[in-house]
Amino acid sequence: MKDYIIELNNLTFKxxxxxxxxxxxxxxIERGKKISFLxxxxAGKSTLFLHLNGILKPTKGEIIFNKVPLKYSHKELKKIRQKVGIVFQDPDTQLFSANVYQEVSFGAMNLNLEKAEVKRRVDKALEDTNVFDFKDKPTHFLSYGQKKRVSIADILVMEPEVVILDEPTSSLDPKHSAMIEELLNDINKTGTTLLLSTHDIDFAYSxxxxxxxxxxxxxxxxGTPEEVFENDHWIEAGAIEKPLVFEVYKALKAKELINDDIIPRNKKQLLKLIGT
Ligand SMILES: Nc1ncnc2c1ncn2[C@@H]1O[C@H](COP(=O)(O)OP(=O)(O)OP(=O)(O)O)[C@@H](O)[C@H]1O
Ligand SMILES: [Mg+2]
Structure with a gap:
């Protein structure tokens, strides 16, 4: 039987x-998975995310977390926000401390951890998101992409069970996008469930x-990436595009230039199929 960490029942929000x-x-939402919302x-992606740790309260319906319906008392909200962390779409809505170090340590300090553990977590989050070098800089002087990375560090430091990232790679340069992707994979390997929204179809697919x-x-x-992009009806109804690697594979297959049945998920796998 599948293990669901979050379930939405008839969720409606006005x-x-x-x-x-x-x-x-x-x-x-299955526990421990890497999940994208396209x-x-x-379409409602950010609105949905804001429900998952109780920032918004449904007009109708409910959210079940670890088999228990979300409750909205101050005490319950504090608990859920330690377990479900959200990196906001716009870092300017998230960051409020004077400098980067204070910003990232704020969440960890609120968890009543030992001082040494707070320092360990903050240093690790700063290193992992590559913002350690400007830890003493005022957050409002950072570039947008730097702020985005600080806002990710902000949440990672809490080590939540579920990390939600609203368009994490938008406004990041290719180097930092790849770095964040690798970081997300590392976090996922420790059992953390990851939810993100993105307009980067190629990234979501791979x-x-x-x-x-x-x-x-x-x-x-x-469905799985293959199931979703095989379904022309869904792609059309969602008004989204198909991933480039997927389309090139289909075109090569239709022309009988390749006969492999395992659909490649990224450029490297596609090039291997073509024999380059
Ligand atoms: N504070 C608000 N007040 C009124 N309507 C809102 C508010 N925030 C969002 N909406 C509306 O709710 C709907 C869903 O918006 P939402 O931001 O959840 O979409 P999204 O899928 O995250 O879009 P994007 O890809 O642009 O981030 C839209 O019609 C939007 O105009
Ligand atoms: Mg949004």
């Missing part, structure tokens, strides 16, 4: 201006164990 951003959503602007496609706050399709 903003105060009447916008129905999430519409009767039902889905289950969908065009306004990285994810499982993909959900949203549109107008509703689930359009879900």
């Amino acid at each position: 903003y105060s201006d009447g916008t129905k951003a999430i519409n009767n959503l039902n889905l289950k 969908g065009i602007n306004g 990285w994810s164990d499982y993909i959900f496609i949203l549109k107008n706050g509703e689930l359009v399709g879900e």
Whole structure:
């Protein structure tokens, strides 16, 4: 039987201006997996994420975490926020401390850990996200991509069971995108469940164990990357693109230039198939 860490039951959310951003959503998140949410602007990805640690409260429906429905008392919210950490889409909404070191240590200090453990975690998070060199710099002087990495360190330092990243690689240069991808894989190997949203279809295709496609706050399709991108109906309904590697593989196969049945997930695997 599959082990689900988060389940959504009939989740519906209306903003105060009447916008129905999430519409009767039902889905289950498997523990320990790398999961991507795809969908065009306004599909409801960020709104959904803000529900998963109780920042937003459903208008209707419920969120089940580790088999228990989320509750919204101050005490329960504090607990869930230690277990489910969210890296916001816009780092400016997340960062509030004077400098980078203070910013990243804030979360760890709130966990009542030993001083030495706080230092160990903060140093590790700063190193892992490659922001250690400007640990004394005021956060508001950082570039957008640097802020984004500090906002990731902010959450990693808490070592939550679930890490949610809203468009983690947007605005990162290729070197830092690759670094964050590697970091996410390392965290996942320790058992952490990872959820992210992205408009980078190629990244989602190569990285994810499982993909959900949203549109107008509703689930359009879900499955492994191969299952999702094989389904033209879902791709069209979600108004998303297909990954380049996937399309090139299909074109080569249709022309009988390759006959391998294992679909490549990244450029390296595709080039190997072609024999280069
Ligand atoms: N604070 C708000 N008040 C009113 N409507 C909102 C608010 N925030 C988001 N919305 C609306 O809710 C819907 C879902 O928005 P959301 O930000 O969740 O989408 P998204 O999938 O994260 O999009 P993007 O890819 O642009 O980040 C949109 O129609 C948006 O206009
Ligand atoms: Mg968003």
